[in-house]
Amino acid sequence: MPVRANCHRHFLADTMPDGTENPLKYYRGIAMRDAAMTAIKPGSRDKFDLDSMDEDDFLVGNQGGIGFGGGISGGFIQFGNWTGDLEQNPHNIVHVLVGRGGGWIGNPITAGVDPLFWLHHCNVDRLWQAWMGAPGKHMVNDPRWNHGPADRAFIMPVVGGNKPGISFGGQDCLAGGLFFPQYDDLTKGTGVTQGVQAVTRVSMGPSESQTVEVIGANAGPVRVSAEPAMTEVAVDLPGANAAVLSMGVTEPGEEVSRLYLALESVKGDLASGMLDVYLDLPEGAKPEEHAEKHVGSVALFGLNVASKPDGPHGGNGLSYTIDITDQAKQFTAAGLGKGLLKVTLQTRDGHSGDATITVGRLSLLKRTGKVG
């Protein structure tokens, strides 16, 4: 589902409601109207979409490697750092696309001072609210989320800038919370309709009874710089065959599975960037000429912070999952049956230079549930 790159009228108005000049009218010295249009130019591989709204579960697996909401943070999770679906796309993608001209929103350290950040994050909150209101979605009632995030504190500045501001957590932005807004509409541009079930995906049953297991992995860390890097994921055949058999199952009560490609411990010095992922690219082929082999992109927002050895992620970087269930037929022929999956990684133009991105391990995950 495409997202229209249109700009909110409050950012375009010449004056504030009281007649004074609108400080939001300019973005980095350029009129917002032009800045927004030149900054957000999604390319063919940007996959800037609302696919995450199709996910039914907020959190699956021990540390949230798969799900709409994503990874648990804090001292208990020392090696995880998983990125959730909504966090990945559109959240991270927008940070990266809008910030790629050098805007503050492109770096987690400066993002909060960018006026577009607040517009963007309000929209992420709105998408979350819309998702919760759609039937068939399993939101958690988990204090680790309600009182989170555990790895940092959120502070809302007060007018006049007096310290300490207002501290708040996840719960304060949900219904009944201090910062919960009244939404006029939760359908427009959200990809879901309130109270109406969209049959985009087979329900996999309660989140807690679903399992996630690794059924394939490559041999070791992959370094990606200006040149694309190819690696082979060796697949455990019994696991893969079982996954293939139960992938399209719709019979209630039967086992159903989805397949994910996981990029574990992605590290680098970049504040943000994009990594394109291709499956089964022919030897020596140029990735950008094979859109049909492109299975997804990960927006590396905050890679620099997550890769710092003494930062809150302990230098483990970030981890991502890409749902490749729909491409399954394509790569059943392409190597899943032979037990080998060829994966090519390429950094996106303008972000590569001589900077290197390392992926600790590439693995194939099988998520299993029972059709509900």
Added chain:
Amino acid sequence: MTGLIEHFRRPPWPALLGVSAAGYVIWLLGSIGVLPAAVCVTGAGGWPGGAELWEVVAATLTLNAPGSLLTGWSMMLVAMMSPLVAAPIVHVQQSSLARRRARAVAGFLVGYSMVWLAMGVPLGLLALQAQAAFGPSAFPLAVGVALIWSASPVHRRLLNRAHRSRPISLFGMRADGDCLVFGIEHGLLCAATCWAWMLVPLLAADWHFTAMLATGIVLLAERLSLPRTAQWRMPVAMSLALRLRAHLFPLVLNRRHG
């Protein structure tokens, strides 16, 4: 607080806390003679001043069979270290094929325990030497050293490194090797981080069990604290004590003010 419970009620925490509790109980039974385990590496009353280290070592080995020293040290490790390995165990499990998970965890634990069992020798000698040199002041001195050590940037840096994961291979010997190496690597970082606190129960004489329990909690709190910039900081043990006080005192004050 509810978030804390939410974490502790998920695997592998209940199992690890259970194993830890069993370690404490077995150690306690050993110390009161119900089970044949060693009580403490050092003699209870302290050694006469001026004793040479070799004399102390000889006396210790005469008074305690080496086997019982090993059992005592092992039970200390089981009690204190089990909760510390929750995160690496989850990492090793989730990185391995479902049918190899148990084997992967076993490999990690072998590597990890090898390091800590071996650490018993230098730590025991260090404790004996401290006991010989400082007598009854050895215990408060050890607490002081542990507090200064855990406030130091070096300690924080090591603790941050102990939060670093390692990719685990999926198949065959390489998978076993990776788990073993990860265990050894994690054990070395763990030992390098925790050595100072481990001296505290070793020198606590009659208070060994209490010191062991308190130290176990401090080490867990240190491990669960988020990685952060390495610089001089208030030790986790002290902020833990302050937080406990803050939780207890408001109740007392409220009652007083009716």
